[in-house]
Amino acid sequence: MAAIKITDRIYSVGVQNPDLEVFDIVMATEFGTSYNSYIVKGEGKTALVETSHADFFDEYKSNITSVTDPAKIDYIIVNHTEPDHSGALAALTELCPKAQILATAVGANYLKNITNRSDLSVRPVKDGEELDLGGVTLKFVVAPLLHWPDSMMTYCKEEKALFSCDFLGAHYSFAPMLDTELKDTEGYRRAFKEYFDAIFGPFKPFVVAGLAKISALDIEYVCNSHGPVLTSAGQLGYAVAEYGKMSRIVKNDPKKIPVFYCSAYGCTAALAEKIREGVLSVLPTAECKTYDIIKHDLSVLAAQLNSSNAFAIGSPTLNADAVPPVWNLIASVDAINIKKRPAAVFGSYGWSGEAVPAIVARLTALKLNVVGEGLKACFVPGDADLSKAFELGALLAQSIA
Numbered sequence: 001m002a003a004i005k006i007t008d009r010i011y012s013v014g015v016q017n018p019d020l021e022v023f024d025i026v027m028a029t030e031f032g033t034s035y036n037s038y039i040v041k042g043e044g045k046t047a048l049v050e051t052s053h054a055d056f057f058d059e060y061k062s063n064i065t066s067v068t069d070p071a072k073i074d075y076i077i078v079n080h081t082e083p084d085h086s087g088a089l090a091a092l093t094e095l096c097p098k099a100q101i102l103a104t105a106v107g108a109n110y111l112k113n114i115t116n117r118s119d120l121s122v123r124p125v126k127d128g129e130e131l132d133l134g135g136v137t138l139k140f141v142v143a144p145l146l147h148w149p150d151s152m153m154t155y156c157k158e159e160k161a162l163f164s165c166d167f168l169g170a171h172y173s174f175a176p177m178l179d180t181e182l183k184d185t186e187g188y189r190r191a192f193k194e195y196f197d198a199i200f201g202p203f204k205p206f207v208v209a210g211l212a213k214i215s216a217l218d219i220e221y222v223c224n225s226h227g228p229v230l231t232s233a234g235q236l237g238y239a240v241a242e243y244g245k246m247s248r249i250v251k252n253d254p255k256k257i258p259v260f261y262c263s264a265y266g267c268t269a270a271l272a273e274k275i276r277e278g279v280l281s282v283l284p285t286a287e288c289k290t291y292d293i294i295k296h297d298l299s300v301l302a303a304q305l306n307s308s309n310a311f312a313i314g315s316p317t318l319n320a321d322a323v324p325p326v327w328n329l330i331a332s333v334d335a336i337n338i339k340k341r342p343a344a345v346f347g348s349y350g351w352s353g354e355a356v357p358a359i360v361a362r363l364t365a366l367k368l369n370v371v372g373e374g375l376k377a378c379f380v381p382g383d384a385d386l387s388k389a390f391e392l393g394a395l396l397a398q399s400i401a
Contacts, residue, residue, distance in 0.1 A: 003039075003063045004177045006221060006229055007159045009136055011039045013048075013063035015056040018173035027198045031191050032173035035060075035084055036225050038163060039067050040156060042133025047075040048099070049138075049154055049163045050225055054087030061095065070095040075131065077138070078103040078122075079165035080151050081110040085225060090115040102131070104142055107150035125152070141213055143167070145206040147199050153214070160220040167210055168239045170195045170227035179234035188228070192239065195226070196246050202336040207247035211240065250307070254285045255400060258304045259393075261314035262293050262323050267348035268314045270381050271389040275312050275346065278393020282401055293325045302332035309400045310342035310371075312393070315359060317349035322359050330362055339367045342399040344392050346375040353378070371396050 004012040018032035035052040037060065046068055052060040064070050073096040078086055081103065089101070089111065101122045103111060108122035125131075127142035141153040146167050154163040170192040174182065182188055200207050222230040222239070230236040257279050263269035272290045279288045291301055305311050313329070315322035345359045356374040363370050375392050377385035 003066045006038070006178070006223065007161065009041050009159055010156070010161055010221070010223065011041075011067045012177045012223070012229065013037050013039055013060070013067060014050070014052055015059045015063070016173045016175055017053070017056070020171075020173075023171055027171070027194075029171040029191075031171065031187060033171040033226050034173050036223065036227075036229075037064075038223050039064065039073075040133060040136060040138065040159075041068065042136035044134030045074040045132075046072060047077055047131070047133060047138060048073050048092075048096070049077045049223070050079055050085055050165075051076065051088040051092055053084050054091070057088050057091055060088055061091075064095075071097060073099045074133075075099060076101045077154055077163075078107055078111065079154060079163060080148060080225065081107045081114055082148060083114060085165075086111060086114055090117065093120075102140075104144075104150050104152050106144070107152070110150050127152075143206070143210050143213060145203050146210045147203050147206075153210075155214075155217055155219075157218070160218050162214060162217060162219050162222050164214075164222050164224045166199055166225050168222050168230060168243065169199075169224035172227040174228045177229050179228040179230050179236075182228060182234065185235075188235070189238070191227070192235075192242070193246070196243065200243075200247070202334050204247040204249055204337070207243055211243060211247070252287070252307070252309055254287055255283055255309045256287045256304075256307065257283070257310045257312070257397065257400075258308055259288065259290045259312040259314075260293055260301060260305065260326075260329060261290065261346075262316065262325050263314075263348075264316055267377065267380055268316050268346070270386065271346045271348065271375065271377060272312070272314055274381075274386045274389035275314075275344065275393035275396070278390040278395075279397040280393075281390070282394050282397035286397065293329055298328055298332065301329055305329065305332065306334040306338060308341070310344075310396050312344040312346065312396060313359060313363075314346040315355040316347055317351070317353050317355040320352060320354045322347070322355040326355075326359065330359070333363075333366055333368075335366045340369050342371050342396055343368045344371045344375075344396045346377075346389060346392065348377045348379065348381060350379055369399070371399055
């Protein structure tokens with residue numbers, strides 16, 4: 001991909017990766033992604049905003065060189081230090097020998113470890129600080145936990161452009177870059193929502209704060225780090241409005257207490273049903289449904305779990321452990337936002353029963369409030385086991401009553 005002119009002073013020099021299928025191990029990328037980087041040219045100074053992925057350095061270097069002599073770049077602004085943003089930085093320091101590197105104070109510390117250069121010179125910038133390029137002013141908007149502690153955005157008031165870092169981005173490879181040329185709007189919007197859910201879903205209060213920070217800015221272009229540049233004539237209004245909707249924290253009324261389980265022969269399922277009955281004995285209006293994990297889409301179950309007021313999860317023991325579908329669901333726990341949420345653990349077993357204590361240990365490590373010690377029933381639950389399951393459900397409901 002060649003460099004693309006965004007405005008009279010801003011050029012996109014990043015690279016496309018349309019073949020990427022999975023980002024950061026856990027996120028499927030149906031449309032690939034891009035590693036966006038921008039050159040801002042003032043009358044006296046030139047800044048490079050964001051760098052790129054190290055694997056694409058040759059193409060990235062070519063794009064930069066087509067716009068300006070890299071040796072003449074005065075500033076490298078690193079809005080976020082994750083390697084897909086900063087991977088090319090070490091090589092850039094050789095290509096741009098006079099460039100001063102700018103990042104947040106947290107980012108400055110991270111960069112030394114990411115580049116393995118303790119002598120790396122990085123100037124920390126403060127929220128609201130401005131940088132004059134000569135007829136072009138860049139203002140730094142520090143935005144911690146959008147979505148790392150180091151994150152910031154950079155605003156160019158003359159071009160009405162916000163370099164938003166990951167904020168308002170999408171894993172959507174799109175070579176023309178400007179959203180006004182999008183044809184598959186439905187596909188882009190699907191990627192946009194999936195990106196929000198995976199990247200910013202755990203940080204909704206900080207999304208609200210970020211939207212407030214940029215609300216007073218006059219923005220016609222959002223030059224993000226992944227996906228097409230958003231414009232006031234294209235998807236910008238939609239993107240901002242959707243972030244507002246998706247970052248709302250909804251209070252459940254009635255209370256929501258899902259019961260998740262896997263069951264090979266119906267034994268753990270029987271415990272699940274009694275736990276549900278116990279919940280309803282205390283909170284008769286609660287939304288309390290049982291979910292056989294293997295019969296539902298994992299993303300749907302994860303949404304139910306993370307939006308619950310409390311939940312129960314059960315597994316039989318297989319090979320001295322809980323079964324993989326249960327671990328997959330636990331791996332989807334939004335540990336940042338549901339700390340101290342009440343949870344109950346249960347399961348049947350034949351030989352040894354390690355599943356329940358293993359799940360209890362994991363949920364405790366995630367800082368959830370595990371109710372009781374976990375309920376284990378040997379083989380087919382008897383009346384005493386079912387009574388204990390009922391009591392566990394009642395105890396779980398009482399924890400939020």
